[in-house]
Amino acid sequence: MDVLIGQLATGLSLGSILLLAALGLSLTFGQMGVINMAHGEFIMAGCYTAYVVQQVFTTAGVSLFISLIVGFLVGGLLGVLLEVTLINRMYHRPLDTLLVTFGVGLVLQQVARDIFGAPAVNVVAPSWLAGGVEIFGAVVPRTRIFILFLAIACVIALAIMLKVSPMGRRIRAVVQNRDLAETSGISSRRTDITTFFIGSGLASVAGVALTLIGSTSPTIGQSYLIDAFLVVVVGGLGQIKGTVIAAFGIGFLNSFIEYNTTASLAKVILFILIVIFLQVRPQGLFSVRTRSLV
Numbered sequence: 208m209d210v211l212i213g214q215l216a217t218g219l220s221l222g223s224i225l226l227l228a229a230l231g232l233s234l235t236f237g238q239m240g241v242i243n244m245a246h247g248e249f250i251m252a253g254c255y256t257a258y259v260v261q262q263v264f265t266t267a268g269v270s271l272f273i274s275l276i277v278g279f280l281v282g283g284l285l286g287v288l289l290e291v292t293l294i295n296r297m298y299h300r301p302l303d304t305l306l307v308t309f310g311v312g313l314v315l316q317q318v319a320r321d322i323f324g325a326p327a328v329n330v331v332a333p334s335w336l337a338g339g340v341e342i343f344g345a346v347v348p349r350t351r352i353f354i355l356f357l358a359i360a361c362v363i364a365l366a367i368m369l370k371v372s373p374m375g376r377r378i379r380a381v382v383q384n385r386d387l388a389e390t391s392g393i394s395s396r397r398t399d400i401t402t403f404f405i406g407s408g409l410a411s412v413a414g415v416a417l418t419l420i421g422s423t424s425p426t427i428g429q430s431y432l433i434d435a436f437l438v439v440v441v442g443g444l445g446q447i448k449g450t451v452i453a454a455f456g457i458g459f460l461n462s463f464i465e466y467n468t469t470a471s472l473a474k475v476i477l478f479i480l481i482v483i484f485l486q487v488r489p490q491g492l493f494s495v496r497t498r499s500l501v
Contacts, residue, residue, distance in 0.1 A: 212345040214462045220351040222458025223358040224420075227413035228431040229438035229450055230361055234406035235286070236436070237445035239399065241294055242301055244308040246435065247428025248315035249285055249407045253278040253414020254423040255323060257330045268333035271415075275357075278415040279408040286407020287400055295399065312428075319425040327422035336419065350419040357416055361409060366447055368405075378402055382445065437481055443491030452492055457481075 228250060235241050257274040264270040289311060297304045332350055339346040369375035380388040381398045389395050417427065438457060442449025457477065465473035485491075 212343045214466050215459070216342065216345050216347045216351075218459035218462035219355060219455065220347070220458070221461055222455035223351070223355040224413070224417070225431070225434055225438050225458055226358045226451060226454035227354065227361065227416055228410070229435040229442075229454055230358075230365065230447075231282075231406035231409035231413070232435050232439045233442075233445065233447055233450045234402050234409075237439050237443075237450075239402060240301070240444075241298075241403075242305045242308070243289075243294075244305055244432070245289065245312040245315060246308075246407075246410055247430075247432035248312045248319075249282045249410035250414040250417065250428040250431060251315070251319060251423070251425060252282055252285055253411030253416075254330075254418050254427055255319060255328075255414075256281050256411060257415045257418045258323070258328050258423060261330055267331045268335065271333055271419075274415045274418075275412055278411040282411025282414070283404040283408030285411075286403040289407075290400055290403040294403070295396070316425040323425075325425070327424040329422050330418035332419050348420075354416045354419065357412075361412065362447065362451060365405075365409070369447075374401060437478075441481060441484065441491055443493035446491070446493040449491055449493040 231249070232243070232246055235243050235246070253274075256278040257270070260274040260277055261267065261270040264273055289308070293307055293311070294304060297307065336349045336353055339348045340352060341347075367375075369378060377388070377393050377398050378401070380391070380393055381395050385395050388398075413431075414428070417423075417431075421427075434457070438450055438453045441457065442451070442453035460480065461473055461477050464476050468476065
């Protein structure tokens with residue numbers, strides 16, 4: 208029983224991390240159809256933002272919450288810069304977008320090396336996140352619980368924004384019918400920029416959260432990029448509810464498979480299972496008829 212609870216806790220923890228990493232992609236890839244290979248570097252930017260903020264605000268508890276806000280803004284501005292300078296010239300050219308954003312990702316990695324150096328850096332977690340909580344005999348680190356609640360908060364905030372706010376209605380209108388939205392007076396350019404800002408900002412929030420469970424290096428984003436794309440594809444492009452289910456589903460599967468095998472073999476088996484699933488249901492868990500995000 209303790210083993211089962213432990214693996215469930217591990218799967219829930221991994222799922223929450225995948226959800227945070229994939230949530231931004233549910234907008235930029237699922238909604239806009241942009242294959243942004245620099246998404247992992249936006250996650251990295253959030254990690255280094257947390258490191259820099261902690262050098263300024265040495266109190267770990269204060270720096271964490273400031274990092275979440277500043278990280279969102281830094282990631283969002285990076286996303287806007289990328290969209291305005293490059294991506295807006297390459298809509299409907301997915302191969303070009305993939306290659307260009309891959310190159311941008313390499314440039315950002317090198318910039319991080321030049322500024323922070325190649326060795327990994329660490330961010331100190333607040334004291335109130337030290338230790339763990341015992342749940343049915345299994346000890347779950349408080350940092351993992353915090354990431355879970357952060358992921359849930361981000362999902363709820365994004366869903367509410369898309370459902371009830373004027374900005375969210377504009378985004379959904381452009382997704383469903385760009386030409387009709389423009390004839391109704393909605394600026395699709397402004398909406399695209401806003402969407403990229405939010406999606407990239409969420410990626411950096413994921414990066415801030417990752418500093419609570421490990422060290423930061425220039426290549427940290429690449430560790431989560433492919434998994435994030437898989438979550439979005441399995442869940443269904445542009446479907447937040449599908450992203451949530453896929454993230455935790457993949458997290459649980461990976462946890463239980465890895466327990467009985469090894470970490471590398473678990474990745475291979477999980478990838479094979481996903482390929483088989485997509486052969487049966489290529490549109491993902493939820494089909495997109497109007498490409499609505501909610």
